[in-house]
Amino acid sequence: MKTLLTNIRIETGYLTQDNFTYGTATKEIAIIFDAGVVTDVLDDEVKINKAKLTQNIIVIDGQNNLLLPQLREMHVHFDKSKLGIPWTPIEPVQNRIERFEKEFDYLKKAPLSFTQRMENLLNLELSYGVTHFRSHIDIHPAVGQKSLEAAKKVLENYHDKLDYELVAFPQHGLLLSNAFSEMKSALQNGATLVGGVDPISIDGNLEKSLNQTFELATQFNAPIDYHLHERHHDARQTFAKFLSLIEETNWQGKVTISHAYGLRDLPKEERKELFAQLAKNKVTIISSISLDFVIPPLIELKSAGVKTFIGNDNIYDCWSPFGSGDVMDKLNRYAEIFDLTSQKELTESLELVTNQKLITPAGWIKEGMPADFTLVNASSTAEFVARRIPVAKSYFKGQQVK
Template sequence: MKTLLKNVRVETSYLTENDFTYGTATKNIAVAFENGIITAVFTSDQVDTKTDYTIIDGQNALILPQLREMHVHFDKSKLGIPWTPIEPVKNRVERFTKEIAYLKNAPVSFSQRMENLIHLELSYGVTHFRSHIDAHPAVGQSYLEAAQAVLANYQDQLDYELVAFPQHGLLLSHAYNEMKLALQNGANIVGGVDPISIDNNLEKSLNQTFDLATQFDVPIDYHLHERGDDARKAFAKILALTEETNWQKRVTISHAYGLRDLNKSEQAELFSRLAANQITIISSIPLDFVIPPLTKLKQAGVKTQIGCDNIYDCWSPFGNGDVMNKLNRYAEMFDLTSQKELTESLELVTDQKLIAPNGWLKSGMPANFTLVNATSTAEFVARKLPVSASYFKGNKVK
């Protein structure tokens, strides 16, 4: 079906007076799409000639890119289960163990809990998910298979990446074979977690992680909570292996708390190497001092992204599934108050630059976009305005 979304605005430039940027200029456009792909972008004076389209009136909304949830756990959510507080534990290994037992006996099925999480995030406008899925001997392939069965029902509403994740440690839980099976069975990213504090063998743990990635020709998303010297060693090894395997642009480090422990000269050197190797840092924007220096990373040319991570699970009672709430928190924590800073911050949840003379939309792109009733992206981010509508491959999702 040929569809024309008319009467929407796209930002084209910043408005500046006496070196003060006070807003953005927009132009009214119409977006044509068919079979899930944008086929043309028209100016408002061209719209009346398009009579063979199904017309949707955008009601003067601002059109923005697809919102992306870059760190979530489909297999861990407790959404739909009556309130239970978080049990105290002595360490993360005990948390792992308790979590397996809890989820195995949860009063709400895996599928229903995962659907609750998906529906929650769809309601906030997200249409892309990167989810970590546990794969280790204690759960085998069961979580992956269950997640894939649920996702089969959402093909016209979202796209996704599935990370094979050795939550209990690749070495500690002897997860290598289950990780390999998960990659054979449809997971398309290799995960990992703490080669020193969990696996207690930096070299072997990271070597096996990169071995899986190169075997299956897939990216890596590594959860790194290491601190101090352990963080220094882990980053050095990850960089060395990235360069050795030519895995540039295919490595992500989530959390990266240890970046806070480096002095200024160490940060400058490491950030430069991260940028040169096009390694991405993803943060869930924790409300404490361990949050990595995201604005410094971005200034150094390191790609940064945001995800929700915990959304009421065995690890945290918090999390509302609204990635834009995380972005607003990021902007406030790092004092991003200018029009330009707030506008550019949206890249952390869209992976798309916005300001261009003819707008960010181009023919040939997937018809994935977000509509908001805001004067500008900056207002949308700062004021936590709701998403009015979201489209995925031309289908209205919200």
């Protein structure tokens, strides 16, 4: 049945006086959606009133809330969460390989099932308004396809609340754990992206590790989302190899690098040249906005035309006791760290968790779009980001989730 959502606002432009942008202009609209798709966008009072009289239409009052796009969680780990387990601090380790091993041992014996832990994570993020998830799922011989199968089973019960992407993630090293065969199975079994981690410091063979990663990607026509913590010269070499393979395989627009700490280590002129190449090859950078001073230079990347996103990553797991599960907390932290205080900067920052440009004269929402959106009791997007205003309601395929 058709639904009419009335009394909502969208931003259409910036309000400026004496070269100072002090707010955004908004206009009242209504939208009609049916079968999960926006069928009409109405900004005329006569048309809105006429729509209200249509037979067999559900009318919902949007209570003068601001209409914003779907919130997206672009980096999470469904299989790692300890949510619901009584407090345990993080065990000290000597290196990341030891961390992998301790985590694997802990999760095998965790006092709460995979299903319950993953549901706790999903429910937490849904409560904050997120309705799109990209999750990495560990794939290696010791775990096989168990985590992927368990995640898919949980997601069947959330089909009407969210959409998702699953990354086959050889966390213990594609080469180090001999995971190539399991990765193939995962990509045949529902994973939609190819993951990877540190071809030098974990796998110990840059050429072989990335060649196998791209072999998987091209064989299954799957995008790549790769965890890269390499620093200094190792980062330089790794990015050069990535760009070479992207151009060789025509994988432009299909590669994401998560973390990308090493970009911070490169000299300014080298960064400028590399960032231009990343933009040319449509490489995406995703950051979890960590507070250990290795955040990549996201503002420089964005200015160079590199698409950037934000994700939560750790939400109380064997790697970190922190993480609220609210992606808007991460965006607020990003804005504060990079001193984004203007109306325009704060507004544009929302693209990092929506992948949607907001300010256009006609408004961002169009007929034919999925009916996935967010309602916020804020005067503007900038206020929503800066003041951490809670999401009032979220919709997925036209159904209210929050």
